[in-house]
Amino acid sequence: MQNNNAWLLPEGIEQTLPDKAIIVESLRRKLLDMFACWGYQQVIPPMIDYLDSLLVGSGHDLSMQTFKMTDQLTGKSLGIRADMTPQVARMAGHNLSEYSPARLCYVGTVLHTIGDSLEKTRSPMQIGAELYGHRGLESDIEIIGLMLEMLAVAGVQNVHLDLGHVGIYRAICSQSALSEQQESELFDILQRKAIPELIEFIEDSELAEPVAKIIQELPKLNGGSEILAKAKDLIIDCVPDAAGAIEELQRIADYLAVNYPSLPAHFDLSELRGYNYHTGVVFAALVPNVGKEIARGGRYDNISEVFGQARAATGFSADLKKICHLISASVELETQQKISAEYGEDADLLAKIRDLRAEGRVVIQRLPGQQAGAAELGCTAMLEKLNDQWVVIPINESE
Secondary structure, three states, X not given: OOOOOOOOOOOOOOOOOHHHHHHHHHHHHHHHHHHHHOOOEEOOOOOEEEHHHHOOOXXXXXXXXXXXXXXXXXXXXXXXXXXXXXXXXXXXXXXXXXXXXXXXXXEEEOOXXXXXXXXXXXXXXXXXXXXXXXXXXXXXXHHHHHHHHHHHXXXXXXXXXXXXXXXXXXXXXXXXXXXXXXXXXXXHHHHHOOHHHHHHHHHHHOOOHHHHHHHHHHHHOEEOOHHHHHHHHHHOOOOHHHHHHHHHHHHHHHHHXXXXXXXXXXXXXXXXXXXXXXXXXXXXXXXXXXXXXXXXEEEOOOHHHHHOOOOOEEEEEEEHHHHHXXXXXXXXXOOOOEEEEOOOOOHHXXXXXXXXXXXXXXXXXXXXXXXXXXXXXXXXXXXXXXXXXXXXXXXHHHO
16 A cells, blocks of 8 residues: 655654755855864764763763664664764774874764754754863863854854853852752752742752852853853852862953954853763853754863773864754855756767866756756756857857
């Protein structure tokens, strides 16, 4: 029995037709070329990998997003990549450990078991860059600059930058002597910015007054760079281990003010994206009227330790298809001339077609019996034989 719904795709899985595919592919090439100009070398991780390798350092969330299967050859657990960063970390830690620093970039489809609540797709095209082997803030600044350059080259407008630092929260939790369960509970409350629950948590935990005040004020420490001075006054005397993290954010704020003076930069000290994964600065790019970040990243030192060498690391990633969706209305692709040529075995004709294609020009041969004419195929010129020479003639001149 014929399946009348055979054309349907699984929920959250998209196909890309020619008019959109050319935009995606054009931008992919442009961004990879831009990464190369910054010294980032492309790598291509495998689509399927050992499950343990895919989930290194990633925590529960990525495990839930990963399709899992059993290898019929070995009986081992495999997964379809939901994030390429752990795979790139393996390359940096095991295959490229002699390069220091190592600058790597990548692009490819990843697969998620569950679509995002806002972005229903389960097959994003992840593009990103990672810098391994340097612990200084300078590498974080380079990665932030590269992310902003990527969005600018892509043509994304009205970008806002959101920054935080997981080191501040970790220092506060350490000073408070919170248990692992309490730390997790507090983390959840802060991400939801549930102030009544936060007050109740502080009371139930019987925290010392100075630390209790810091935790209660933490959700309010968001805004422009001026909040860093407030954070310093509020936190450092009680939690001196947080001083370095606040200073790093201040240095980034100073850098952005000089090099990106028109860029809106927002600092949120209770924003802890990828808390279980990141170890330092975290950041995200946002645009108006989009409900979540369009690119994100941060520092994640030592993830590659399990692959042979613990290396400092910082990087970012984005969904190339989402970026294309943002800019598709304003994209103006160069319309390349398409040339129609008759079908035949004439040696001179075939030589002319080869020469034109070698120059990068589009030549479409009319197949015997085809119904679509040259204009329907988008052709604006034809190959015609004049004075024993095959020449390109605009269609409106050949009529």
